[in-house]
Amino acid sequence: MKSPGAPSLRRDVERLFWREIAKGLTSEEAALAVGASQAAGSRWFRDRGGMPSFMLTPVTGRYLSFPEREEIAVLKAQGAGVREIARRLGRDPSTVSRELRRNAATRGGKLDYRASVAQWKAELLARRPKTAKLVVNERLREYVQERLSGQVRRPDGTPVSGPVAAPWKGRNKPRRQDRRWATAWSPEQISHRLTVDFPDDESMRISHEAIYQALYVQSRGALKRELVACLRTGRALRVPRSRTRQRATGHVTPEVMISERPVEIEDRAVPGHWEGDLIIGTDRSAIGTLVERTTRFTMLLHLPRMQGYGFEPRVKNGPALTGYGAEAMREALTARMATMPDELRRSLTWDRGKELAQHTQLRIDTGIAVYFADPHSPWQRGTNENTNGLLRQYFPKGTDLSRWSAEDIEAVAATLNARPRKTLGWKTPAEAFNEQLTSLQHAGVASTG
Incomplete structure (x- = not known):
């Protein structure tokens, strides 16, 4: 095999590099830990998109290792023959003979066995490029x-x-x-x-x-x-990243805390239990989100700014004109929940935002029980938090959400509801929700018959 140039870093060094990455080190730190340059570590990470594209486990003993090739080079320089080298390595003489013939350096028109070049050539020959499906x-x-x-x-x-x-x-x-x-x-x-x-x-x-x-x-x-x-994360490289933030407020009374919520809600066996929140944009804009716990069906609330926003002076204790004040939220939730059968509006779990300060009137208007999560506990509304993360792909932070019409946000909700979900056996939320509606209709017909 003709030598195509200077050998690169050995594959086992890169294999060690990816093991350090798995421990949480940066590409520069991982490169230094395995004795490579920071530039090489950055290049490996960037070229593979943050994903090791080969097996992290070392090769089996069937193949010659780099220490064995170093020993072959030393013995060869000392004048040892093929059978002597094979005996000291515990290998077959044909293996050593083939190694000296195939993987020797050819610069200068003669065979010169060097361990680094031999390892590099062996790795090139061992590659089995496979066309992607x-x-x-x-x-x-x-x-x-x-x-x-x-x-x-x-x-x-x-x-x-x-x-x-x-x-x-x-x-x-x-x-x-x-x-x-x-x-x-x-x-x-x-x-x-x-x-x-x-x-x-x-x-x-x-x-x-x-x-x-x-x-x-x-x-x-x-x-x-x-x-x-x-992709939802939009990452250019496959690097894990997480963020959570929850703001606590003091307007929630003990009787509506999540600890008072019926136990049946936890197992998701009974439909009609919802989780809700807001996603906030610039200039005090927002969109309301509602997710049904059993089917993961998502509904979005259009919250346009009220008349006079930006022109009328703010009035202390007056109505909020931003579109997601307590009164506006109650009206939007009442209008949306009124379209649901009674069996599908059993409870609503919200975070501790003041936008749901009129939850008592909401319960009177719709019959839905309202509960609030504990402070700094977003996992108690995990379904809704996950959905809000999905929605941020369409409504990123730092953008004005008031520019989107009700039809636009309905289109986004329909898109989410048409995605298959692993937890639903790869059904879509829309399919699962329609099954619930159909079963309720059949139960109603049977009871009247």
Whole structure:
């Protein structure tokens, strides 16, 4: 094999690098920990999109290791023959002979065995490049791209263009700027939904990790890198990140605390229990979110600013004109809950925001029991918190949410409700919610009969 140039760092060094990354080190710290340069660590991490594209476990003893190649080089320089080297290594003579012939350096027109060059050549020969499934299967690729980056549509099928987003620059999602609206199924949702949509077509199968690799790893080449902007996180590199923030207030009375909520709500067996919150934008704009705990069905509340906002002076203890004051929230929730059967409006769990200060009147108007989560405990409304995270792909922080009409936010809600969910057996929330409505209708017919 002709030597193509200077050998790069050994594969086992890079393997150790990814083990350090798994411990939580940065790419620069991990590179220094394994004896590589910081630039090499940054390049490894960037080229593979934050994903190790080869096995992290070391190779088996079937293959010569780098220490064995170093010993071969030393013995060869001392004039030892092939059989002597093989005896000292505990290897077959043919293995040593083949190693000296195949992996020796050829610079200068003669064979010169050096351990670093031999290791590098062996790793090059050991590669088994495999064409990505999304490259060869056009039908599968189109399915994945449509579910990942397809258009948001209103319930009648009319496309919604959404905001004009800045072009992707190879970085994470822009902070406090508009993002492109897309169908935005997760790779896991796409992978499992394939078995539902194509139960008898084995060619329409792909793992979610293969989709992530197609997005993040440059060498895969099946999907465009800029499609990472369609993922919920919008990360340019696959780096874990989390954030939670909960603000506590003091207007909640003990009798409506979550500790007083019936136990039956916890197991999600009975439908009709909701979780709610606000997502906040700039200039005191907001959208209300409601999620049904059993089916994960999402409803969004349009909260336009009230007449006089920005012109009339603020009145102490007067009505809030922002659109999500206590009175506006009660009216919006009452109007939306009035469209639900009594069996599907059993309870509502909210955070401790003052926008639901009129919860007593809301209970009188709708018959729905209202409970409030504990301070700094977003996990008590985990379904709603997760949904708000999904919605931030369409309504990022730092943007004006009042510009979107009721029809626009309904289109986003319909998009979320049309995504398959793992917890629902890969049904969509809309399908699960319709099943609940159908069962209630049948139960009503049976009781009147």
